[in-house]
Amino acid sequence: MSREVYRVPLDFRWPHRKVWKGFRRSEENEALRCDPCEGMGSSDRYRELERSFYDNENHGVTWWYDYGVDPQGNPAENPPWRVIGTTTRWMYDLTQDEVDAIIQSKRLSRYGIYQFTPSNPPDEQYVRTDRPWPTAAQVNHDMLYDTMGHDGVNTHAAIKARMARLYPGESHLCPHCGGEGIHFRDDAHRAAYDAWEMEAPPEGEGWQMWETTTEGSPISPVLPTPEKLAAWLYDNDATSFGSQTPTYAGWLGMIRCGHAPSMVAVDGVVSSGVDHVAASEARLKPIITLRPTKVPDVIAYEAIFDALVQDTEQYNPKDFAEWCRDNGMACKADFLAGGAVSISGEVNATQATAFKLRWL
Ligand SMILES: [Zn+2]
Ligand SMILES: [Zn+2]
Incomplete structure (x- = not known):
């Protein structure tokens, strides 16, 4: 909950805790959510693979087992969790092309494949080192012991690689909205949406406190x-x-x-x-x-x-x-x-x- 001071006219009036009208599009100019993709912009197949990547809903998990030891065989204080049984989860069963795609996205930096060199020109900042490229088996094993697991960027790279293998040439974007996650009634609606610009409250001699946790709304009267x-x-x-x-x-x-x-x-x-x-x-x-x-x-x-x-x-x-x-x-x-x-x-x-x- 951040706070910001606004200098507004002494007679400026806007309801407390109501987002200033200039910070939000009008209801009728707001874009419509693309329902087929639930506003995500991704295709059905992409979202299916995303759900099963982590399998947070535990589809088909028979049971869990807390592995309880670290890679050296010592008792571990934190999970590595290890799933025993069947699950649709594939985050620990990546194939080599999927691991390659993640590393090419400059992720899994623990293997030191690329050295980030900010002094180089923008498209030559990741320099390949002589460290060995990890195998899928190695990455899958190591991730069992990683409390964070794969994040959203890794997941995206892995899903795109899996789609390219299983469904060559198929887009991972929603065909209804082309990946935007939103759609419009007509061209005029889109034009109004695009033309919108944020409008700050008027400036003046008064002092007023605003919260900026939302787009921004006053939380005090205007004072001199x-x-x-x-x-x-x-x-x-x-x-x-x-x-x-x-x-x-x-x-x-x-x-x-x-x-x-x-x-x-x-x-x-x-x-x-x-x-x-x-x-x-x-x-x-x-x-x-x-x-x-x-x-x-x-x-x-x-x-x-x-x-x-x-x-x-x-x-x-x-x-x-x-x-x-x-x-x-x-x-x-x-x-x-x-x-x-x-x-x-x-x-x-x-x-x-x-x-x-x-x-x-
Ligand atoms: Zn300051
Ligand atoms: Zn869509």
Whole structure:
């Protein structure tokens, strides 16, 4: 769930959580799904081979056996699964032409057949090494011990090779839609579909938070300043990822920056992407905020110090915290992702004046 700040006119109105009309074609210009291929664009035979490649539905599997040993015969902690019995699954029974097709697609890099050389011209970047080309038996055996198995690209190469062998000259594309997976009522419908261009919301002086997990929709009212938008998001417990609700300063940093990833993990510590942006935008200067609370005469302050500015003389979280304590202000330190520190607390109106003079 990513967030993005939009600058829109103050009187801009569009329902929250409804994708902006300019981001989507109108219902009547939307393409129709090709039903014969279920929108996949592939032929019946291709999809049949795709289903049986993995055989996820376990057609004809008599039983499974957890092999439980690694190729050297030691006890294994993870599957290799090994199917005993009958199944339509053929991912472990590839023929040599199918294995060749996968390797020619520059896959199965574990065998080191091609060396990727980005400094070469575009069509000479994969250079054949002198490593031996693997046999189908070797690949089939090794894949039993590969927890990931063949991915979609390998599968596609194998299916096309199998079709070329079993049904020479037959296309793997759906004959109804030619592989597009969609179709149109008539030429005018297609023309309207092709002519469509995304239209951004109008630009203006206001500030509004949008979610960009879908094509994009507003999640806040339009407000006249970054501070008011940050306050609204904070007061309404707006989330930046799952149930994570960033701090006021976190939102403000993100609004000034314009965008925030959903979630950031630094050294294994997951934090809201908004707080992380606030910290990184604070590189040159901490983000210091002061705002009224619902309790009269109680004003909340917060300062976010990025890891990189913590040693500078001018801005230093230790000095900041010390100053707050010296002036009778309680404060609490929180550690954010990336080594940033947030120092926050509450002050009364007199203290707030002193705070403003010193820090804002
Ligand atoms: Zn189709
Ligand atoms: Zn940024």
